Amino acid sequence: MKDALLYLLDDQPRAVAQLKKTFETMTQDLFPVNVGQVYQTVQRLERDGLVVVAHDEPDPATGRPVSVYTTTPPGHDAAQAWLSSPSIQLATARDELVMKVTLTIESGGDLPAVIDQERAAVLNAIRQAMVQRSTATDLTSAVRLTAEKRIYDLEAIARWLDFIDNAWAQHAAGGKGASQ
Structure with missing residues (x-):
């Protein structure tokens, strides 16, 4: 969120309340x-040192002065760097599902049951995201974009679960699928 707020301040100086409202409205x-x-x-x-007070102005609700913030040159550079940097999750990030599957395999647990449970949850989440997507009339709205990304992410998880299921079936049948 820090980078998104910095980007909004780089776009236009804002008071904290304005910044909050703009962020929530845009998203x-x-x-x-x-x-x-x-x-x-x-x-x-x-x-x-990424933002400074540009000036104070009266709060519309109370009349008290509030600070309006803007970016400094390093803040502008940081906002632009955030915008131009890929937002891909680090490969070293902990993945709860990978941990669950790995620990189930290593402990001799019921992997097919875990996979079935996860697959059912993924399919249900895809259905929910499709409903959310159908409520968004604007193809570029935050609601639509969020739903579309969620569907794509969930489809990737479903494909990964299929891979694990197939590899485990090969392994259980005496093949080397789980280690390939």
């Missing part, structure tokens, strides 16, 4: 944040 409330979380993030960005 169609798919990623709600509380104002305290946004405020702490902006404070860290300021501490790190």
Whole structure:
């Protein structure tokens, strides 16, 4: 979230409340944040020299002055670097499903039952994402984009489960499928 907020401040100077509202509006409330979380993030960005107070302006609700933040040159560079950097999960990131399957295999657990349970959950999640996708009329809305990515991610998990299921079946039949 830090990088997304920095990017929004680089796009246009904003007060913390405006930043929160803009983020939630642009993401169609798919990623709600509380104002305290946004405020702490902006404070860290300021501490790190990525944003500064551009000016103060009266809060429309209270009339009290609020700080409007903008990016510094290093903040601009960081926002642009975030935008131009791939968002691929690190290969070293812990994957709960891989852990579950690995531990089930290594402990002699019931792998087919685990695979069946996971596959059923994946198919159910795909159905839910398809319903969410059908509610989005704009092809580029945050709701539609999120649903589409979720479907693609879940389809990849389903294919991986099929691979594990086939490899395990070969292994159980005396082949070397599980180690290939």
